[in-house]
Amino acid sequence: MSIKIKRTWIKELIPTLLFFFAFTSNSWAQKELRVVYFSSEPPAIVPYRAFDPDSYAVINYIFDKLIGFDYEGNPRPWLAVSWKRIDPLTTEFKLRQGVKFHNGDELTAEDVKFTIETHLNPEIKSPTRGILSSIKEVQVIDKYTFRIITHFPDGMLIYRLHMFSDVLPSKLIKQIGYDEFAKNPVGTGPFKFHSIEKGKRIILVKNENYWQSGWPKYDKLIFELIPEKDWANALLEGRVDVVFNLLGKDAIRLGKFPEIKLMRKLVHISYQVTLANRGPLEDVEVRKALNYAVNRAKLLRVGDAGFGKINPSLGKFGELGSAANELQPYPYDPKKAQEILSKKGYTKEKPLKLTALVSDLAATVFSAIKQDLAAVGVIVEDKVVPRSEWALKIPIAKMTKGKPDFNGDMAASMVDNPIKDAAFHYFIFLHSQGPFSIMSDPEYDKKLEWAIATVDEKEHESRLKEVDKMIYENAYMIFTYQRELVIGMRKNIVIKGIVINGHMDNVLWDAEILK
Numbered sequence: 001m002s003i004k005i006k007r008t009w010i011k012e013l014i015p016t017l018l019f020f021f022a023f024t025s026n027s028w029a030q031k032e033l034r035v036v037y038f039s040s041e042p043p044a045i046v047p048y049r050a051f052d053p054d055s056y057a058v059i060n061y062i063f064d065k066l067i068g069f070d071y072e073g074n075p076r077p078w079l080a081v082s083w084k085r086i087d088p089l090t091t092e093f094k095l096r097q098g099v100k101f102h103n104g105d106e107l108t109a110e111d112v113k114f115t116i117e118t119h120l121n122p123e124i125k126s127p128t129r130g131i132l133s134s135i136k137e138v139q140v141i142d143k144y145t146f147r148i149i150t151h152f153p154d155g156m157l158i159y160r161l162h163m164f165s166d167v168l169p170s171k172l173i174k175q176i177g178y179d180e181f182a183k184n185p186v187g188t189g190p191f192k193f194h195s196i197e198k199g200k201r202i203i204l205v206k207n208e209n210y211w212q213s214g215w216p217k218y219d220k221l222i223f224e225l226i227p228e229k230d231w232a233n234a235l236l237e238g239r240v241d242v243v244f245n246l247l248g249k250d251a252i253r254l255g256k257f258p259e260i261k262l263m264r265k266l267v268h269i270s271y272q273v274t275l276a277n278r279g280p281l282e283d284v285e286v287r288k289a290l291n292y293a294v295n296r297a298k299l300l301r302v303g304d305a306g307f308g309k310i311n312p313s314l315g316k317f318g319e320l321g322s323a324a325n326e327l328q329p330y331p332y333d334p335k336k337a338q339e340i341l342s343k344k345g346y347t348k349e350k351p352l353k354l355t356a357l358v359s360d361l362a363a364t365v366f367s368a369i370k371q372d373l374a375a376v377g378v379i380v381e382d383k384v385v386p387r388s389e390w391a392l393k394i395p396i397a398k399m400t401k402g403k404p405d406f407n408g409d410m411a412a413s414m415v416d417n418p419i420k421d422a423a424f425h426y427f428i429f430l431h432s433q434g435p436f437s438i439m440s441d442p443e444y445d446k447k448l449e450w451a452i453a454t455v456d457e458k459e460h461e462s463r464l465k466e467v468d469k470m471i472y473e474n475a476y477m478i479f480t481y482q483r484e485l486v487i488g489m490r491k492n493i494v495i496k497g498i499v500i501n502g503h504m505d506n507v508l509w510d511a512e513i514l515k
Contacts, residue, residue, distance in 0.1 A: 030219045032218065032220040033220070033221050035240060035242040035243075035244060036235075036242070038225070040386040046185045047126075053387070055388075057244075057503075058204075061190060061191045061509070062193050063167065065164075066080040075158050078096075079099065086147065094145055096211065100209055100211075101172070102207060103169065109144060110170055112165075116138050125399070129399065131160055132160060153453055154452065154453070154455065155460035159420060163503075188211070191204035191206060192204060192205050203221075203223075205221075232247075235489075243489070245414075245487075246487065247305075248304030248305030248486065263497075264498075265498040266318070266484050268416055269483040270314075270482050271299075271412065272415050273477055273479075274411045274429055276408070278439075280352055281354075286340070288330070290478050292334065294332065294478055296480060302368045307486060308481045309484075311329070311482050312328055314472075315464075315468040320460075324482075341376060341377055346378070351379045356412060357406045358413070359384075359414060362412045399435045408438075411436070418505070419501065430477075431448055441476075493513060
C-alpha cells in the first residue's frame with residue numbers, strides 16, 4: 001500500500017518538476033536585453049546595403065570591423081591586430097587568427113579583400129562605395145596578411161575602416177548570393193541574426209563562440225520598434241531595458257524615478273540641417289540670413305533641455321579637424337536676417353518659400369527652426385518621416401540611384417559621426433558625392449579633397465579646420481548644436497561607458513544584466 005502511494009505521489013509530481021525546471025531554465029539562463037534605438041525597421045541589416053545609423057546599430061552587433069575604437073574614439077586593434085604604413089599609398093594589416101564566422105568558416109585575408117571589393121563594385125550599388133572610394137585595391141599577402149593600396153595618400157583611411165569594414169564571409173556569399181545573404185546575414189560579431197518580427201522587433205542571439213572571451217554577457221539582444229514619442233514610457237513601464245538617444249525633456253522626467261538610471265556625454269551628434277545651394281539658396285547672403293534668424297539657445301532648450309553645446313559650424317567639439325574652438329556661432333539677430341532678406345525681395349507679405357524633408361528624431365528641433373524662420377518671412381513646408389524612411393529617400397537613394405528621392409531645399413536629421421574624423425561629416429553632408437548632401441559646390445569639393453590627401457595627421461587636422469571655416473563662411477547649412485547623448489536604462493542594467501562618436505558601437509556589447 002505504501003509503495004503504491006509513493007509511486008502515485010512521484011507520478012503526480014513529475015509535471016510540476018518539469019514546469020519548474022523549464023521555468024528556471026528560461027528565467028535564469030536566458031537573459032534578454034531589450035533596447036529601443038529606432039522607430040521602424042532600418043533600411044538594411046547588411047553593410048553593403050546600408051549607410052545610416054539605424055542599420056549600423058544592428059549591423060555592428062552581427063559583424064566585426066577591422067579597426068576598433070575606445071570610448072574616446074582612438075583606434076585600437078579589432079579584427080586587425082596591427083597595421084603599418086609601407087609608403088604613402090600602402091598600409092599593411094595583420095588579421096587576428098582563429099576567428100570564425102557564425103557558420104563556422106574561418107576569417108581570412110581573402111574575406112577582407114572580398115568585402116572591400118564588394119563595396120567598390122558599382123554593380124552592387126553599395127551605399128558605402130563613396131566613403132571607401134579612396135581604396136584602389138586590396139592585396140592578399142598570406143592567409144592573415146593583406147595590404148590596402150589607395151589612390152592618394154589618405155589621412156582618413158584608418159578612421160574609415162573603423163565603421164565601414166564589417167567583414168563578410170566570402171565563401172558563403174559566393175555560394176548563396178548577396179540577396180539571399182541579406183535575408184539571413186552571417187558575420188563574426190558577438191550576436192547572430194535570429195529573426196525580424198515585421199513592425200515589432202529585430203532579434204539577435206548570443207554568439208557562443210565569439211573570439212572575445214566573456215562577451216556578450218547576455219543571451220538575446222532585441223531591438224524593439226516603438227514610435228519615438230513612446231520611448232520614455234516604454235522604459236518606465238519596463239517594456240524595454242535601454243533607450244539610446246533620450247530627448248532632454250524625457251531625461252529630466254525619467255531622472256526622478258529610482259528604477260531608472262541615466263548616462264550622459266557630449267558626443268559627436270548634431271541636428272544637421274543641410275541646404276540645397278540652388279534657387280534662392282544659391283545666394284550665400286540668403287543662407288547667412290537663415291542662420292541669423294535661428295535662436296540656437298532656444299533650440300538647445302527645446303530639443304534637449306539644455307543637454308548640449310552650440311556649434312558654430314559643422315565640426316563638433318572633440319572631432320579631429322573641427323574648428324569649433326576657433327569660431328563664434330552666428331548670433332541670433334532676426335533684425336539682420338530681415339534686412340538681408342528684404343534686400344533680396346523677401347518680406348512677410350512676400351515670403352521666401354522653402355520645402356524640407358525632416359527625420360522624426362529631428363522634428364522637435366526643426367519645428368523650432370521653422371518658427372524662427374517664419375518670424376523673418378521664410379515659410380517652410382516640411383514633411384516629417386521616420387529616420388529609416390528619411391535614409392531611404394536621401395543617402396540610400398543617392399548611393400544606389402545616383403540622386404536622392406527628394407528635390408527640396410532643406411533636409412534635417414539627427415546624425416552621429418561614427419569615426420571621429422570630421423572629414424566624414426564634411427564629405428557626407430556637403431561634398432557633391434556625399435550621400436547626405438543636397439548641394440554641389442566644385443570649390444568646396446576641391447578643398448575637402450585637398451584636406452584629406454595627406455597622411456600626416458597634424459597636417460590633415462590643420463587642413464580640415466580650413467574646410468570647417470569655409471563651411472562657416474559660406475553658411476552651407478543651418479548650424480545647430482552638439483548633443484549630450486543621454487542613455488536611459490533600468491536600474492539592473494550596467495553599461496560601462498558611451499563612445500564619443502555617439503554610436504552604439506560596443507556600448508551594449510559588454511553590457512550586463514543584473515538579477
